[in-house]
Amino acid sequence: MLAIAFPVFDPVAISFGPIAIRWYALAYIGGIVFGWLYARSIIKNETLWGGKAPFTLLDFDDFILWVTLGIILGGRTGYVLFYNFSYFMQHPAEILELWKGGMSFHGGFMGCVIAVLLFGWKRNISPLSLGDVTCAVGPIGLLLGRIANFINSELWGRAADPSLPWAMVFPNGGPQPRHPSQLYEAGLEGIVLFIVLALLVRRGGLKRPGLVIGVFATLYGMARIAGEFFREPDPQLGFLWGGLTMGMLLSVPMILAGLSFIYYARTRPPRKA
DSSP states (O other), X not given: OOOEEOOOOOSEEEEETTEEEEHHHHHHHHHHHHHHHHHHHHHHOHHHHTSSOSSOHHHHHHHHHXXXXXXXXXXXXXXXXXXXXXXXXXXXXXXXXGGXXXXXXXXXXXXXXXXXXXXXXXXXXXHHHHHHHHHHHHHHHHHHHHHHHHHTTOSOBOBOOTTSTTOEEOTTSOSSOBOOHHHHHIIIIIIIHHXXXXXXXXXXXXXXXXXXXXXXXXXXXXXXXXXXXXXXOOTTTOOOGGGOOHHHHHHHHHHHHHHHHHHHHHHSOOOOO
8 A cells, every 4th residue: 555644633723712813713813814905915006907996905904804704604505505415404503513514616706706895895996806806816725725634634536546646535535545535625626726816917908898707607617527527426425417417517607707707707808007
């Protein structure tokens, strides 16, 4: 057996008596904080916008609470509806028990969309430009979230050939070596997507409102589908039609929507100062 033994981590990062802060919670906090700081640097850089940004730093500071609620409420709602609906209908009180895990990216993304639309309407600012900045910083949270999945030994990959040098035996995944799919997804959805979007922003992507949103949705959907080929499906769902998974199915409309945003942004005149 050449498989690597999983380096068992304590899921609790910090504890103070009865108070415990888990790595998963720190991933959400870190994603929001680092994303907020990066977003502020984008908003302040007038070169990226061809003039002043269509909203202020104070606007985005206020938006953080909205998008945080959108991520949490949308992510939990998506998980309940798409991944474990029958269970939660029998145990509705557990819907609020977020500390037990169970979040859906696609649900969280829709929560962000709703937050962007509502905040843009309330402040009379462009929801497309606000969404562009939100998507540009999104891979930071995705990277930290996937690393937290790895630390928690959850969402591990499918069985792998034991000769695969990085195949890993997870403590709750049985004796067979598996793909560390959390790290695959961290690389694709976090690092690669962040680099592509950062380059797009630097090359004037913000001057075409909706372009960054479109590229984010399209590339994330493609990366998620690729990652699903190595990820073990959720046990309560398993494989769906023809070996497809729920993550694959939810990513298809996301890709189509992303392509539509790209087409719209490319066919409209660029934003003027």
